Amino acid sequence: xxxxxxxxxxxxxxxxxxxRIFEEGxxxxxxxxxxxxxxxxxxxxNPEEIKTFIPGSVxxxxxxxxxxxxxxxxxxxFEAMKMHNIIRAxxxxxxxxxxxxxxxRLPRGALMLTIKPAK
Amino acid sequence: xxxxxxxxxxxxxxxEKAILGGGEKAxxxxxxxxxxxxxxxxxxxxxEGSFHEYDLFIAHDAREFGMDxxxxxxxxxxxxxxxxxxxxxxxxxxxxxxxxxxxxxxHARKIVKMMDYAxxxxxxxxxxxDSGGARIQEGVNSLAGYGEIFFRNTLASGVIPQISVIxxxxxxxxxxxxxxxxxxxxxxxxxxxxxxxxxxxKSVLGEEISMEELGGARVHSEITGNxxxxxxxxxxxxxxxxxxxxxIPWNNDKQSFLxxxxxxxxxxxxxxxxxxxxxxxxxxxxxxxRAVVDGSEFFEVQEKWAANIVTGYGRMGGRTVGFxxxxxxVMAGVLDCDSSxxxxxxxxxxxxxxxxxxxxxxxxGYLPGVDQEHAGVIRHGAKVLYAYSEATVPxxxxxLRKAYGGGYxxxxxxxxxxxxxxxxxxxxxxxxxxxxxxxxxxxxxITEAPDPEAMRKQKVQEYKDKFSNPYVAAAKGYIDSxxxxxxxxxxxxxxxxxxxxxxVGRPGKKHGIPPF
Numbered sequence: 111x112x113x114x115x116x117x118x119x120x121x122x123x124x125x126x127x128x129x130r131i132f133e134e135g136x137x138x139x140x141x142x143x144x145x146x147x148x149x150x151x152x153x154x155x156n157p158e159e160i161k162t163f164i165p166g167s168v169x170x171x172x173x174x175x176x177x178x179x180x181x182x183x184x185x186x187x188f189e190a191m192k193m194h195n196i197i198r199a200x201x202x203x204x205x206x207x208x209x210x211x212x213x214x215r216l217p218r219g220a221l222m223l224t225i226k227p228a229k
Numbered sequence: 230x231x232x233x234x235x236x237x238x239x240x241x242x243x244x245e246k247a248i249l250g251g252g253e254k255a256x257x258x259x260x261x262x263x264x265x266x267x268x269x270x271x272x273x274x275x276x277e278g279s280f281h282e283y284d285l286f287i288a289h290d291a292r293e294f295g296m297d298x299x300x301x302x303x304x305x306x307x308x309x310x311x312x313x314x315x316x317x318x319x320x321x322x323x324x325x326x327x328x329x330x331x332x333x334x335x336h337a338r339k340i341v342k343m344m345d346y347a348x349x350x351x352x353x354x355x356x357x358x359d360s361g362g363a364r365i366q367e368g369v370n371s372l373a374g375y376g377e378i379f380f381r382n383t384l385a386s387g388v389i390p391q392i393s394v395i396x397x398x399x400x401x402x403x404x405x406x407x408x409x410x411x412x413x414x415x416x417x418x419x420x421x422x423x424x425x426x427x428x429x430x431k432s433v434l435g436e437e438i439s440m441e442e443l444g445g446a447r448v449h450s451e452i453t454g455n456x457x458x459x460x461x462x463x464x465x466x467x468x469x470x471x472x473x474x475x476x477i478p479w480n481n482d483k484q485s486f487l488x489x490x491x492x493x494x495x496x497x498x499x500x501x502x503x504x505x506x507x508x509x510x511x512x513x514x515x516x517x518x519r520a521v522v523d524g525s526e527f528f529e530v531q532e533k534w535a536a537n538i539v540t541g542y543g544r545m546g547g548r549t550v551g552f553x554x555x556x557x558x559v560m561a562g563v564l565d566c567d568s569s570x571x572x573x574x575x576x577x578x579x580x581x582x583x584x585x586x587x588x589x590x591x592x593x594g595y596l597p598g599v600d601q602e603h604a605g606v607i608r609h610g611a612k613v614l615y616a617y618s619e620a621t622v623p624x625x626x627x628x629l630r631k632a633y634g635g636g637y638x639x640x641x642x643x644x645x646x647x648x649x650x651x652x653x654x655x656x657x658x659x660x661x662x663x664x665x666x667x668x669x670x671x672x673x674x675i676t677e678a679p680d681p682e683a684m685r686k687q688k689v690q691e692y693k694d695k696f697s698n699p700y701v702a703a704a705k706g707y708i709d710s711x712x713x714x715x716x717x718x719x720x721x722x723x724x725x726x727x728x729x730x731x732x733v734g735r736p737g738k739k740h741g742i743p744p745f
Contacts, residue, residue, distance in 0.1 A: 130433060152436050164560050165598060191593040192631070192662050193561035194509045218598060 158206075160197060160223040166190025167215045168222070177205045178228070185223055186210075203227040247285050247302045251326025259325060264396060264419060265463050267307050267324040270357055274467045275311035275320070282309040284339045291333060294366040301328050304336040305360070308343045310352075313474050314486070319347035322357035325397050330360030332403065333367045337374025344381040351480035353390040355470070358407060359397030375402050382409035387581040389480050392470060395420035395446075395456070396463060408455065411578055412473060412530075415446035415456040416466050422449055422456075454534040454567060472528055476542040476549045478582050485549035485584060492524035500714045504591070506655055508630050508662075511561070514539055514554045514589055517629065521718040523547065530575060535567035536560075540575040542584075546722050551579035554589035555640070557630075564636055565596040566609040573612035573743075580620035585725050588641040591630040593662065610639065611744040617645045619741065623728035625721055628652040628699065628708065633661050643707045648731065649724040650708040651717070652699035658708075659701075663693040 120126070120139075129138045170187040173179060179199040186197040207224040210216065248268065250256065256266050265273065271280050289296070289304045305327035310319050321343045323330040340356070347354035363371040385391055386409065393407035394414045398421045407413045407422070415422075423444035430436050430443070442448065450459035458473070460466035478485045498520035503512055519525040522543030529541035537560040541552055553572050555562035564572075579586050595606060617624070617639070625648060626641045637658060641647045652658065660666065668675070671688040678684035695701075702708045712720055 131429070151434070152438060154438075154442070164563070164596065189509070191561035191563050191596070192509055192664075193511055193557060193593065195511060195561060218600065 157200065158224055158226060159221055160185070160200075160225065162188065162190075162216045162218055162220045162222060164190045164195075165216065165218050166195070168210050168212050169194055171208060171210075171212060173205050173208070173223075175205050175208055179203060179205060179225070185225075188222070197222065199225065201225075201227050244285065250302050250324050251328075255326035262419070263462070264325075264359070267322050267326075267357075267359075270396065270463065270467075271307065271309070271311070271320060271322055273464065274355070274470060275313055275318070276315065279311035280309055280320075281311060282307060284308055284342065287335050287339055289333050289335045289367075291364070291367050291370075293368075296366050301333075303327065304333060304339065305330050306336045306339050308339045310343075310346070313353075313471055316479060317350065317352045318355055318474075319343045319350070319352055320355045320357070323360045323397075325359045325361075328364065330397065331362060331364035332360060332371055332374055333364040334370040334374050336364070337371070337377060341374075341377050341381060344378065344385065347389055348381070348385045351389055351482065353392065353474065353479060354385065354410075355392045355394065356406065356410070357394045357396055358399040358403065360403060361398060362401045362403050372402070375406070378406050379409060382406055386411070387481060390474075390477050390582065392473070394466065394470065395422055396466075397421070400424070400426060400444075404455075412458065413449070413456045414458045414460065414466050414470060415449055416463055417446045417459070417461050419463070420446040420449070420456075450531070451533045454531065454571060456534075457531050459533065473542075476528060476544075477584070478549075481581055481583070483583070485582075488523070488544055488547040491547060492526075494520050494522060494718065495525040498525055500717060504629055504653075504655065504714070508655075508657060511557045513558045514556050514562070514591065514629075517589055517717075518543060518552050518554060521545070521721060522550070527552070531571055535565075535571045537562055537565065538568035538572050539589075540571060545587075545718070545725060548725065549584050550721075550725065551575065551584045551586045552589065553586060553641075555592035555636075557591055560596070562592045562631075563594065563596040564592060564610060564613070564639065565601055566604050566606050569606070569609040569613045573616040576613075576616035576620055580616070580622050583622060585623035585625070585728070586620065586641070587721055588624070588626040588647075590626060590628045590632050590637075590640040592633070592636045592640065593631050594634045594636045608744045610635070613639045614645065615741070615743045617641045617647075619735075619743075621731070621733050621735065623725055623731050624648050625724045626650045627717060627721070628656040628658065630655050630657060631662070632656060632658045646733075648728050649720075651710050651712045651720050652702070652708045653714050653717075654699065654711055656699035656702075656708075656711070657697040658699055659696045663689050663697050666696070667692045 126139045127142045129140050167189050169189045172184045181199055181201050183199045184196050185199055188195045188197055203225045206226050210222050285303055287304050289301050306321055306323050308321040310317055321340045344354060391410035392412050393410045396419055400423055404422050421440050421444050427438050427440055427443055446459055449456035458469045460469055476485060498516055500520040503516045505512060515527060518527050522545060527541055527543045531540060537556050539554040539556045543550055543552060576586060624641050638644060643650050667688040675681050675685045699708060699711045703711055
């Protein structure tokens with residue numbers, strides 16, 4: 111009689127990954143989900159960069175590079191979802207760059223303006 | 230000779246010792262961090278002198294790892310009952326000075342005692358969380374304690390209001406009790422909530438992040454949506470809890486407090502001057518709510534998270550009303566994954582606790598984008614439809630301006646059984662905005678015209694004249710009245726009055742299956 115084993119076999123057709131939960135802990139042989147593999151590392155947000163929060167287009171630029179602004183001043187009118195959204199200065203400072211122009215269509219998370227806080 | 234005096238003296242000595250918790254040094258350390266001592270927290274929150282403490286002399290029962298001889302006063306948690314606004318509440322508060330507020334089996338048993346009591350007496354439950362987590366020396370007994378708490382949170386859900394106050398660390402499995410309760414309060418620099426801490430994240434993924442950036446008060450009130458109210462100090466947090474409890478009823482058989490003294494909205498909120506007729510212009514929809522509620526007092530829930538939809542409480546004619554409103558000021562007022570979750574949950578709370586819902590609608594539709602689609606906006610958006618359709622409390626919708634496409638249906642439309650739908654003359658009820666619609670319907674005419682741009686403009690205008698108004702929907706009876714903005718309060722008050730004994734049937738079932 112041929113001897114059979116009851117211990118489960120790993121499927122040779124599957125590509126396994128290793129997941130470690132604690133530094134000193136065990137390694138787990140496993141497979142990853144697509145979503146986990148495609149994840150982005152967290153990056154500390156830079157308050158000096160003003161980015162789009164929604165896809166849309168630049169309707170109007172109300173400031174110039176080098177200009178000093180107060181908190182709440184209108185910087186850009188950004189058209190998105192049929193609305194003229196007013197982008198305002200989050201704090202008092204100097205505009206250090208405006209890498210966009212009127213009419214630009216921008217995706218979400220695109221850089222619109224940089225501002226350096228006043229001392 | 231033994232007499233009553235010596236017996237009382239012994240009791241007092243025992244009480245004093247137990248109340249000292251982890252000792253004066255440990256208490257001073259907490260105070261230095263901006264935290265109040267555990268019983269001060271309770272006394273500030275409850276009506277003065279109303280707190281009655283139970284289980285002060287509980288002793289832990291751990292025997293392993295040198296725990297045998299250790300004394301842990303009250304086992305690290307204070308429980309009792311008292312009143313807020315003169316009505317009874319049950320409360321428990323973890324004491325970080327005793328073994329880091331860690332949860333052992335007797336600690337859990339005390340919490341569970343208050344939970345059972347609150348559910349039996351049909352009074353709100355307030356939990357103040359300040360704990361390092363499971364008491365590792367007690368092993369699975371500690372985990373069993375959490376499980377007993379989570380099970381009771383779920384049983385009590387929708388029967389009594391459950392409030393969680395995060396006044397210290399709340400990490401690992403412990404976070405799931407707050408997550409199962411109705412309202413979570415956090416305080417800047419004091420609240421910390423996460424499943425795995427910065428240390429673990431660094432060792433596994435190599436990502437460096439501080440505790441505050443990972444799970445601080447601001448993160449949970451702006452990014453994750455796990456918290457509902459954010460305060461700068463513990464005192465402010467306690468005031469917020471009292472305000473919330475002035476709006477919501479004590480259990481699901483009761484109505485909210487009725488405030489007899491009728492206050493009119495303040496004159497400075499001129500309802501005719503708030504909404505620009507041009508649908509591309511933003512405004513703050515909260516000013517519309519303030520223009521219709523008693524005394525212009527609006528108490529917002531989850532103010533900073535998913536601010537493209539506004540949720541909160543006001544009173545109309547002295548009765549509590551829950552408001553759900555699209556916010557054109559933020560992200561054009563679109564529905565997306567987060568705002569759908571936020572609205573759906575708020576609607577379900579109102580429905581469970583007999584609070585009528587008023588919906589203010591001005592929204593261009595769902596947010597387009599790969600990230601939204603891949604994040605499951607279909608499933609999240611469906612929660613809004615589910616929550617509204619299921620709700621049997623009085624439901625009133627005011628269409629202020631844009632009501633397009635799926636958003637029109639989702640925002641408490643007649644078709645989901647709204648009791649009353651009113652529209653302002655500025656309302657545009659259509660499948661989509663006129664520009665998009667004209668481009669699709671008249672594509673051929675536009676491209677083949679000698680001057681396509683002129684033809685496009687003409688067709689957009691044609692569509693606007695025909696459909697960008699409330700009268701097509703009014704002709705079908707989908708809206709009950711086209712009303713002048715200044716009559717909005719009058720119509721809502723009357724609608725609430727008419728529907729105060731509303732009674733509707735639903736097919737019998739164990740429970741539905743909402744798109745979780």
